[in-house]
Amino acid sequence: xxxxxxxxxxxxxxxxxxxxxxxxxxxxxxxxxxxxxxxxxxxxxxxxxxxxxxxxxxxxxxxxxxxxxxxxxxxxxxxxxxxxxxxxxxxxxxxxxxxxxxxxxxxxxx
Numbered sequence: 001x002x003x004x005x006x007x008x009x010x011x012x013x014x015x016x017x018x019x020x021x022x023x024x025x026x027x028x029x030x031x032x033x034x035x036x037x038x039x040x041x042x043x044x045x046x047x048x049x050x051x052x053x054x055x056x057x058x059x060x061x062x063x064x065x066x067x068x069x070x071x072x073x074x075x076x077x078x079x080x081x082x083x084x085x086x087x088x089x090x091x092x093x094x095x096x097x098x099x100x101x102x103x104x105x106x107x108x109x110x
């Protein structure tokens with residue numbers, strides 16, 4: 001799997017980002033019914049719920065991470081990520097499970 005990175009945006013509208021630490025795992029969930037962004041991907045943390053969204057603007061995407069629009073078709077409806085950097089104005093994460101991996105083992109013919 002290629003390495004995919006994304007920025008969490010909008011944390012200030014929920015719980016802030018002071019509690020987010022390197023190595024923390026996050027869940028991603030597509031939100032196709034979002035009235036403002038048809039490519040919205042919400043970011044959740046176990047026990048808290050939604051903490052923000054995958055950034056989808058050149059003003060909120062940090063470094064070489066991907067926008068929600070660029071990631072959207074590479075992910076299943078749900079995916080998982082891991083925090084790699086906490087920087088001023090954003091949190092950068094790496095996709096650790098796209099939600100598209102094959103779940104069945106291929107058949108072997110003996």
